[in-house]
Each structure stands twice: as C-alpha cells, then as structure tokens.
Amino acid sequence: MALAIARIAAADTTIRDIVIEGNTKTTTDTVELIAKIEVGDDWTSDMMDRIKADLVSSGLFREVDGFWEACGPTTTPKCDETGVRVHLTVRDKHSWVIAPTFYNQPTNTGGGVGFGENNLFGENQKLLLYGQVATGDSFFVGAWVIPALGGTRFYAQLDTLLKTARVIEYSPAHGYTDIPVPVRQSRLNYLNAGVKLGIELFRGLKLDARLRGAHVGFQDIHAVTTDPGQFDMGVDLMNPPRPGKEGWDISNELSLALDRRADWYGVQTGYRYQTSIEYSVPALGSDFHYYIYNLSLWKGVQVLERHNLIARANINVGHHLPFQQEFTMGGTSMRGYLNDQFRGDLRVMANVEYSFPLFTVAGLSVRGLGFFDSGYTTFLTSTTNDERSYLPKSDRDANSTLAPFKNSAGVGTRLYLRQIVIPLLGVDFGYGLEARDLQLYLAIGLTN
Numbered sequence: 001m002a003l004a005i006a007r008i009a010a011a012d013t014t015i016r017d018i019v020i021e022g023n024t025k026t027t028t029d030t031v032e033l034i035a036k037i038e039v040g041d042d043w044t045s046d047m048m049d050r051i052k053a054d055l056v057s058s059g060l061f062r063e064v065d066g067f068w069e070a071c072g073p074t075t076t077p078k079c080d081e082t083g084v085r086v087h088l089t090v091r092d093k094h095s096w097v098i099a100p101t102f103y104n105q106p107t108n109t110g111g112g113v114g115f116g117e118n119n120l121f122g123e124n125q126k127l128l129l130y131g132q133v134a135t136g137d138s139f140f141v142g143a144w145v146i147p148a149l150g151g152t153r154f155y156a157q158l159d160t161l162l163k164t165a166r167v168i169e170y171s172p173a174h175g176y177t178d179i180p181v182p183v184r185q186s187r188l189n190y191l192n193a194g195v196k197l198g199i200e201l202f203r204g205l206k207l208d209a210r211l212r213g214a215h216v217g218f219q220d221i222h223a224v225t226t227d228p229g230q231f232d233m234g235v236d237l238m239n240p241p242r243p244g245k246e247g248w249d250i251s252n253e254l255s256l257a258l259d260r261r262a263d264w265y266g267v268q269t270g271y272r273y274q275t276s277i278e279y280s281v282p283a284l285g286s287d288f289h290y291y292i293y294n295l296s297l298w299k300g301v302q303v304l305e306r307h308n309l310i311a312r313a314n315i316n317v318g319h320h321l322p323f324q325q326e327f328t329m330g331g332t333s334m335r336g337y338l339n340d341q342f343r344g345d346l347r348v349m350a351n352v353e354y355s356f357p358l359f360t361v362a363g364l365s366v367r368g369l370g371f372f373d374s375g376y377t378t379f380l381t382s383t384t385n386d387e388r389s390y391l392p393k394s395d396r397d398a399n400s401t402l403a404p405f406k407n408s409a410g411v412g413t414r415l416y417l418r419q420i421v422i423p424l425l426g427v428d429f430g431y432g433l434e435a436r437d438l439q440l441y442l443a444i445g446l447t448n
Helices: 002-010 028-035 047-057
Strands: 013-021 061-071 083-092 096-105 108-120 125-134 137-146 154-170 182-202 205-223 247-259 262-264 267-280 291-303 307-319 327-329 342-344 346-361 364-378 405-417 425-432 437-444
Touching: 013 028, 013 061, 028 047, 028 083, 047 061, 047 083, 047 262, 096 125, 108 137, 154 205, 154 342, 267 307, 327 346, 327 364, 342 364, 364 425
Parallel strands: 013 083
Antiparallel strands: 061 083, 096 108, 096 437, 108 125, 125 137, 137 154, 154 182, 182 205, 205 247, 247 267, 262 267, 267 291, 291 307, 307 346, 327 342, 346 364, 364 405, 405 425, 425 437
C-alpha cells in the first residue's frame, strides 16, 4: 500500500536515478538511449508503457520489465533530490547469426551465406555481410548502420552492393489479361556503394541524405524470342542492342520519414510515412540524368491478442530512368507472377497482409498469413529518354489503360525464433488473378 501511494505521489515529477539490470551485452547508455530517458527528464505515470514498447521493438531483448518509485533525501529508497527512480530489467537476445540460405522463386534459384549482427559493440549498431550465388541474382551486400552517433540524434549508414544479375525483359502487356513473354536477356553488372547521414528531429521524425555511386555495365546480351516484331524494325535478333547506357550512376537522395512503428514480439503496430527524392548528380561525374519521387505508407494493427493486419502502399514516379533504376513488379513484390515481369518509370502498389499464430514451442513460433497484392507499372517517358533502349510499344499510350494493372492473392507461413527474431523460413503461394497461375516462393535462412 505504501509503495502504491508513493507511486501515485511521484507521478508527473523528475527522474533522479535510472537503474538498469539484466543487460549482459547492451550497454547501459544504449538501453537509456532506446528508452529515450535520462536523469533530469520529466516523468509522467504513463511513460513506462511507452518505454517497454520501445525496448521490445528494438529487437535486442527477449524479456523487458520495469517499474518506478518515488525517492528523496528522507525516503527509502533515497535520492539526493525528491523525484523518481526508474528501474528497467532487460535480458539480451543472442544478437548475431551466421546462416546459410536457400530460396526458390520463379526464374531465380540459389543460395548463400550471411552474417548478421544486431547489436554491434552493445550499442544497437547493425552489421550485415551476405553473399549469394543464384541463377538470377548473384551478389554481395554489406551494410553498417549506426543509429546514434556518439549518443546524439545523428545517425549514419555505410553500404555496398556488388551484383551481377541475369535480367530478363518481357514484352509489354497490351491487354488486361495479356501475359508478357520474355524478349531480351542480358547480364547487368552493378558495383555500388553509398553513405547516409541523418538526424532524428524528434521521436520518429527523421531527415537524412544519402550519396550513392555505382558503375553499370552489360554483357551477354541476346534475344530470347524468334519474333522480330518484338524489336524495332531492322534489329538483328542475333545482336540486339543493350538495354541502356553504361557508365557511372551517381545520385543523391533526400528523405523525410515519420516512423511510429512498434513490434511486440512479432506483432507490428503503428505507422510509418516516408517521402523522398533521388536525383542524379552529373557534377560529380554521373553519366545519367534522372530523378525519382517516392512516397510510402505503412500501417499495422493488432487484432485480437496475437493477430496482425498490415497495409502498405507505395507510389514511385521517375523521369528518364536508366535501366538499373527502373521500377519492377513481380516475384516477391507481386506474388503470383515471375520476377520483374513488369517494368516502368511509374509504379503504384498496395498490399494487405493478415497474419496469425499457428503454434509456439520453446521459443519457436510459426505464423500463418494471407495476403492480397495489387499494382500498376508502366512507362511515361519512354519516348523522350535517349539513355535507354526500350522494347517496342513500351509507353503507356501503346497499351490499354488496364494492361499494367495486376493483382494476386495467396497464403504463406513464417517461422521465427524468439531468441533471435529473424524470420528463418518463409513460404508463400501466390495466385496471379490475371495470369491465372500459381507461383511458389520459398526462402530459408536470413529471409529479411
């Protein structure tokens, strides 16, 4: 009773002391940084729920608990000044994993090995090193994310992507139920590195800039059709043109995001809104001239106790995009269709997923899900972009209005380990409504 009265009396006062217990890897300063509290802050009685949600959502802890109590020079416990002592107990997860991967998607089968560290130096920094060899995309990706530079509101990221990819271009769909067929195949070599610097203005509102440079080249270009009508008049099917210009692709991206998502052991809630503009920088040596506008919306809702409804929407608009920057649709972005079966400089996509628990045994959780994907992808500037070699009738005016509009529905499952909270297995069955075809998507390993 005395403790309850003390807690009530201590509401809406000042934090005089913070006690962190249970952390064996994550530093105490990092726990306080994630919890967004420090000595001297004002305390209100509803802050503990927000702190617990932030600590769980960080993905670093398998258990989180906490309470607060009044303290002062004459009370037990004692503080130098009258105020509040906050107690937080956190149990670290196993933060790193080395895992082989295997996946089987339409037109792309392969595997690799990756190392992921979710809590580098105990400071919530992320490190990913992953390489794979596949029939479609073979690549190495490395990324180092620093969420708080020196404990400040500034954050940074260094990343690289070294890729060689077999790219298949499909004929533009001229009717709503048309199924695009493969026309040209080439190998894209894309060597890329970038650096990002940003600031969190206040909780969840982030502003950042990313400078990126890549070298682009093509090889092994050949037609995969015997129909000369799939190319412009006079094109030699034995020696078709490359998809686009080669050279240096250097760009800058400015992004503003409001991220209020929370993840309570696999159930995601809240919202995330982001807008960005990316533009080439010829002054720094870019051989390309383009810009891209992006808008993304994300909303998660908890249903019942462990069910989850997630809705996503994306709008992407580009001007004079080079081949390597074009928006694609199909595969995991439109389950029920082949990888990158649709291509354009305008893309509008929406997705709804409903997931639910099937069973949990000793920290191993299996969730089922149902989904509906919808998208519209087409070209708006194909007639004025001389840095790209388009297939005939790629522009929107050459097709019916509904031709680029595609939809799919399906079911799937995800397997998680609570001690790691990285999806270790994902299986999706997607049915393309216009294609009237079923596709299987299987990923084992680091499926994120």
